[in-house]
Amino acid sequence: MSWSSKPGGEGPRGYHHGNLKEALVRAALELIAQKGPGGFTFAEAARVAGVSPAAPYRHFRDRDELMADVARRGFEAFEEALLRAWDNGRPDPVTALDRLGKAYLTFARMQSAYYAAMFEASVPLDASPEMRAAGDRAFGVLRTAAEAIAATLPVASRPPALMMALHIWSLAHGIAALFARGDGARRSLPMSPEDLLEAGVLVYLQGLGARTQD
Amino acid sequence: MSWSSKPGGEGPRGYHHGNLKEALVRAALELIAQKGPGGFTFAEAARVAGVSPAAPYRHFRDRDELMADVARRGFEAFEEALLRAWDNGRPDPVTALDRLGKAYLTFARMQSAYYAAMFEASVPLDASPEMRAAGDRAFGVLRTAAEAIAATLPVASRPPALMMALHIWSLAHGIAALFARGDGARRSLPMSPEDLLEAGVLVYLQGLGARTQD
């Protein structure tokens, strides 16, 4: 394929945009960041991308499909961020889990457009198999971490790792949704969301009988 | 006040609706339940209520004000439900907290339109002082519960009650948002959201050194 405009640059283009699909995704992210999910329209994404309102229909069936694609990319980036933070549980699972929690909140705050598309856009879970799979992989990182922690616990008080993962995910998501989002519309806290999550996870691990270095 | 239509029934009405403000709130709840927050318009609420598109402007400045009113009523109903579940910590704080958690999730599931207006509609927190106050009162129930629990803990390991309340709120909200919403768009679980929350809270309390009856 040879396009009228240079692949990388934003130079003048001919009749064909050249990379409209990517441009639409970027536009959607911008708009979600500004006005929240649901706060942007197909036509507006087209305007931001510099094409006519009907052009996006060549690449996405409708708004939901664009949103699902954004969410899929979000889950993939999320998985990568979580994997990097977990770093195979080094140097020890509790320390790594703490990093994981911070990475979770950092992602929710810094990539809040992605996070909104993933969790607040009411995208049907079966909108696209790829999106669902990407989401499952992202949760898989949490599950892996839970399993590593569980392995360090006394067998007697060892809970199902899946349940641990769900608890940690829920706590992190709750904190992110209530306190760690970009918009100032959220309630203020006597501590940072990161500290709140860290403290909560530590208490939780202690409840499981884990030895935490305090 | 004597109105053209009978107060309870949906019978024929005259020129005046009789209770348009209430009818608009009900219409908004219906529409939110069907299509999510943000998925309804001022004009549509008017249509559902059976009046002209301009009529709502007599009662609400704009859509956001209607939404804020819905959220306020939601917080008030929420506070009432939580207060009833807490029941002043009877027969003991841990049992009452368990009831409180179940009531939280039940509200999120059964009154999901209210819950959506309260937490997912991106209503600015300062949209109305009444709404904010109602939200603070609802959280106050959680905080009261946390204080009662904290009072039973050994002083050495007694954490700030506010932090406990934030942890429990976040966990409950996370579970509600991820798993306990009406739409089937959410992920499935190997257990009920209620059980997940109960287990999480018990582990958390154990981590604080509370004696839980297990």
Add this chain to the structure above:
DNA sequence: CGCTTCATGTAAGCACCTCTTACATGATCT
């Protein structure tokens, strides 16, 4: 080299929503 075909984007019109202004109706007060 010119025609065809396909992918891609445009144009234009319909539908709907928001919000305002002027007017109509009915209840209440004196």
Add this chain to the structure above:
DNA sequence: AGATCATGTAAGAGGTGCTTACATGAAGCG
């Protein structure tokens, strides 16, 4: 009964989104 207020209607300007028919450019084929 007449005045006044609260409430709803009618009509329309202005804006936005969605969709159908058409236009353009690139690549393949004789």
